[in-house]
Amino acid sequence: MDARLVVERGSFRLDVALTAAPGDVVALLGPNGAGKTTALRALAGLVPLSGGHLRLDGAELDRTPPESRPVGVVFQDYLLFPHLSALDNVAFGPRCRGVRKAEARAQAAVWLDRMGLAEHAAAKPRRLSGGQAQRVALARALATHPRLLLLDEPLAALDARTRLDVRAQLRRHLADFEAVALLVTHDPLDAMVLADRLVVMENGRVVQEGTPSHIARHPRTDYIAQLVGLNLYRGRAEGHTVRLEDGPEITTTEDLTGPVFVAFPPGAVTLHRQRPGGSSARNVWRCEVAGLETHGDQIRADLTGELPLAADLTTVAAAELDLRPGTTVWATVKAAQTHAYRA
Template structure:
């Protein structure tokens, strides 16, 4: 009975259980994080939101002013009890944005460094490091120093070094930010495979929505030091709850009051949506759902407004038009459509959005 109780207790305490409270002049981080073993949690948010502060607190590089940090049931930090486990004694691996590899050591010895710090012999450390380099496709670069490695290779050496010590918490700080677009695509795919095989908790800090959507099981969006939304990537993308998230996933987002299929915004503009909603509500549609005309259209669309073009920017293979007026919004058009409509800054246009492409949900 005791054994069964112990196993059950371990199952419930496994993983990350943290309440991070850090105060700095003019800024407070107050964030609760929980993740199960095998789960990849992405912290997403604008610059200055508190992502890096949270990562440094988890790593033990920044002391908590309040809250707690438990990993697999072990208390690593509890300010109220005077408990703070130094960074070097935490079962945590970190992959930094600029990798922080030792320039005078080979890739093999960089990977083996943490193992030597754990008291392993040089021979054992090198054997395990060689195994990790092979797993990440770097066996032929074992003797190379960081200066001879490409950005993608250096990133994988840093990942191998972090994984070699078998951490119970893996922290990834903008791990793909320093890579060029082509390398980033390849390394993102490899990183996804290795994270899928990782049996402990991984926390990824990024401002890139694609990295977060591809690599994470769950997103925690932070603004001004606090969580504003969390959920699976699909949930957050479908139902953004702040302007930052809406811009991140490429949606026009508004908040108002729903009554049936209509959502009335604070300034009186009414938007018809596919769903029925009652009370405080969000309403959203993609820039690609917007159609522009130079004259008022004879269309069945209920959502029609006259707006002014305030900006035109290339957005991938399309042009993103920014418009202002009764309902400020972004619209995506082909370059041919921009030419045909003879659009420029200051152009007055009519826009329509079909209700079927407009989505409402409770606020």
């Protein structure tokens, strides 16, 4: 796939370049309003392009109507036909491509079996669980043998327990898919687990792309840093010292010169009620607690002051420090727990 998607709708402009090879699983990740769903609908032919191009397997699809594109779509709410059985929902795609009814139903039965749903072939959508409905929708999309599979928030409608199981199943199915798969999500875990490559969008533009591990290690915007759970700052490095654009200095282990990002996890931050003396941490900042919230089995403190940051600590540590909004604390981070990289 080779695409440049330009869509202008009122004051919003989408301008995104996407490339992928057969077998690639690409995730479009971004906040609400970034343009992810617009990009997916443009690929499906449901939103006309204002400019750019779309090529799939060397064929130009810019003006090809949606029903004639070799594209399968799994929508967020699955859009199964309520009056049709699971079998006939899956057979619908091949039937639209001119396959005779008996053959289409035979193909559908094979797909349902692959999805572990053979015993639910006669069930109507209302009789299916969320995970089962998601797999029927996926089977319906795959039954047409698409060269591009589009998944719009495929796990968003599932509860947490079902989501874990279906995510693992979906990963297996995508690993076997020989064409291009592109999924839209706002959930970083879905993107990290399911995709080989992430394309992060903000305000209709691509702000970063790469493997999940690279992006998790090298976030380049506040949105990405929050997604992967890091404190992120931008500044100018001179050796092991980074002077921030609007803040203090941070000491790092990397020896760099010029514009850089510095990141460290909230768990690397240690809090003290008094300025620590003789601390091995090279970085010490005076802060104030702006808020506290439960974060998994820990407490996350939102800090303002010399360096706005997030710090994770145990409930016991939070109680011993007697933290509450407005409390003054000293935050320390060892240089070895920071990571600096070129901006």
